[in-house]
Amino acid sequence: MNTFLKGMTVLVIATFFAEVVEFLVNMILARELGESGMGHYMTILPTIFLIMMLASFELPVSISKMIAEKDESYHRSMIRHAVRMALVFTAVLVIGAAIVLPIIPVFNDYHPLMKWVVLALIPVMTISAIARGFFMGKQEMGRIAVSHFLRRAVQLALLTAVFQFFEFGSETALLVAFCTLAGSELVVFLYLLHYFFMSYQKIKRVPGKPVSGHEVRRNLVAVSVPTTGLRIFHSLTHAVQPFLIKFAIVSAGLSTEMATEQFGMMAGIAMTIGFFPAFIAHSFLIILIPTVSKAYAEKEFAKLQKLLQQVMLLTFLYGLPAVTAFYFLAEPLTTRFFHSEQAAVYLQLLAPYFLFHYFTIPMQAYLIGLGLVKDAFIHSVYATVVTFSLIYLIGSRPEWGMEGVIIGMNTGSLVILFLHYLTICKKIGITWMAKRTIRNPRY
Template sequence: MSKFLRGTLILLIATFVTRILGFINRIVIARSIGEEGVGLYMMAYPTFILAVTLTQMGLPVAISKSVAEAEARGDFRRIKKILVVSLGVTISLSLVFTPGLLLCAPFISKTLFTDERTFYPLLAIAPVIPVVAVSSVLRGYFQGRQNMKPSAISQVLEQAIRIALIAVMTKAFLPYGVEFAAAGAMIASVLGELGSLLYLFTMFKMKKRFRVRNHFLKTIFSGGDVFKELMIVGIPTMGSRLIGSLSWFLEPIVVSRSLAIAGIASGVATQQYGMLTGFALPLLLLPSFITTSLSTSLVPAISEANAHKNYRLLEYQVQEALRFCLVTGGLAVIILYLYAEPLMQLMYGSNKGAVFIQLMAPFFLFQYYQGPLQAVLQALNLADAAMINSFIGSFVKLAVIFVLASQPSFGIYGAALGIVTGTMLVTLLHLMTAVKKLSLTIYVRDYLHFIFVVVVVIIFSKLADQYVLTTESPFIRFLAGATFTSVLYIIISGAAGLIKKRDLLKIPIIKKWI
């Protein structure tokens, strides 16, 4: 098995476990502090992501790419220089943005948001910025060397610590108010990130081939060439992520103010935003653990193929990644659309957010494509194009949210439509850029086959749900329905040529059986 495939499988498994643990996390939070508490948590969280994005400066992707290219040449001295310069930059920036967030928290909560109770979650999350900054550098280093195990295990460890602490923290702070309970959930996240960093640092100390502390400052000041190399990828990548983070930061502000224009009270607006972003969106984003793992592995793999000028291998990897996204994303969309109500009931004890999932799920196939396409652009030094695409999509998203959500007839559904509009636009722009750069062939027949498979599976699954799966238990209904739909989808996709025998043979246990 190739390093690329092995790394992807490791990350896929770890990310799946992480997402499942993350769901347990969210279930505990939702059942502990309710929709309003989740709304406060989700309003504050984008501010933290914005601060982290500014601190990282796009370095994780740049580090992964540069380390992969240096290792392909056997230049371990260069790898040390990359790592030292990156740590110097991120640590310095974190010392600026952490106190900056603490100082700006009163202004953000009272002036920008319509609910000033977000002040306490903002204070609680600020200390984690330097922790995440250093962790991201170490993850980029390991991923560049195509050693995905430390990154994968650290993600699982982080979520495990959160789950161990989340119920304790929210229960301890809830008597003081829902805003303090939301802050308690943030503190649990901080401690989870700290545990993840300690693990990554331990693994780095065990596996490194050089001393980082030797001449640390001298290496930083003499690393102008490395800094420039990292910034060539890092700045456009940061620009792309900054646009996304800034868009996410502005999203709750635009939503809350638009709903206020529509005549919806701030408490109700916070509750509705919590249902959309804290209940529905995590379920819609769950299948992206597959494409996230694929994206992480694609950057060093494509960078290495590009460095060796092996364009045939490069195009093959891109085509396989897109087909993989189509097949796995299609199944996810069908299951989410068909079984939104029992799934929401099973996860949160309420099906209030099911309507958001049914509205948005058909469009989220574009979301599952977006990560791998952006990874391809970054690996090919087209991060600036990805940044422009992200800016256009984010601007359109916020504009659509404001126009629709401020109308009483749309309300919070206008925010949902704005999110999917922006997602679709960015993905299509990424695809157009990749096709132009690589002269990729678009296999129209595969997409026609895919549409046929989706229509057939939905029809038969609905019939089965209506006449066979008549149980009142949301667990049995979802499990039986999702199993039936998955088996039917795999069989028909195989018959249509979307799933090929060589794909199955790449899975060791199936290869052994065959």
């Protein structure tokens, strides 16, 4: 537990500063791109994140889980086989992406070079994923923390320098914004690769035991495939959601341009502010996967129960004050940092969505660590059906519009939170009111 708390503290501190920097990044983007440009940026961003996620193949999760569960003597052999598999996967994915990306219609409204910037990111993301998974599994959270901060700091520096000295048209400005994102990923890649090589040299000096390549590939695929499926589903729904939201509020009577601006205010301003405290939840996610995996492999259900209660308590202690502050200080926050009064209403209405999200992220990490990725996927399907249905049914009504869209988002986030929590409690032997009972846990 001391390792968990130490790693958690390091991640929270570093990620806090990374989130501060990301906040500044979004302020620059909102100022330089304008409301319409920010809407276009937020519209294409989920699609690019989907491609980047496919490139990583969820190797951080599968490798960290494998490293945490196995003795250190097996690590050298496992990493060697994992690297070989990743290189083959990268080559296949790059070839496939080079064929598919030029014909994806979503890129038609953006600069022609945009798709090639995304293509160049694929090998960078795959190799970075191996190093990230290795450090997560070894509980070397300092490397992960620095990489998070470095990504945001480099992007901020590039954005500031480029927009300070040059002026661009709207289409080129969007391309430049994404190029700074790609540049930050490249710097993180070089940082992680450097320390990964140093760590691997130390492992080579320790007597190791061989592991068959078939076993390593099977273990990695057993985790990466369902987890990637879950992430693909999330990414697809997040990629579709902007278009559904804009379609719904256009059906409510708004013009296309007005719908894009409203979506830009909600996604680029209200969500930027509301998701700021989620750096703590994401820190939980990173450290919980290997911690829960190891405890569950050793059948330490008392430890799993105590850990869940601690995570829930810590989330409540930071989440409730955060959303309360967002609700009562919404107008000063959106006006001072983004010069937008209308976004304050969206920030207030989204308060439940943010709070439920803070709880859901560590719950998902728990499910992955317990080997319940299939359950997490089913929960996501149920919640998405509820969310999308309500977004259209309520959001398309003239008297509701964007407010109806937010009602749908709040409801869906509540559904997935309860499904995650009840499933975890059943798995590790806790009643729904968190009363501990370790008799007959389901495993």
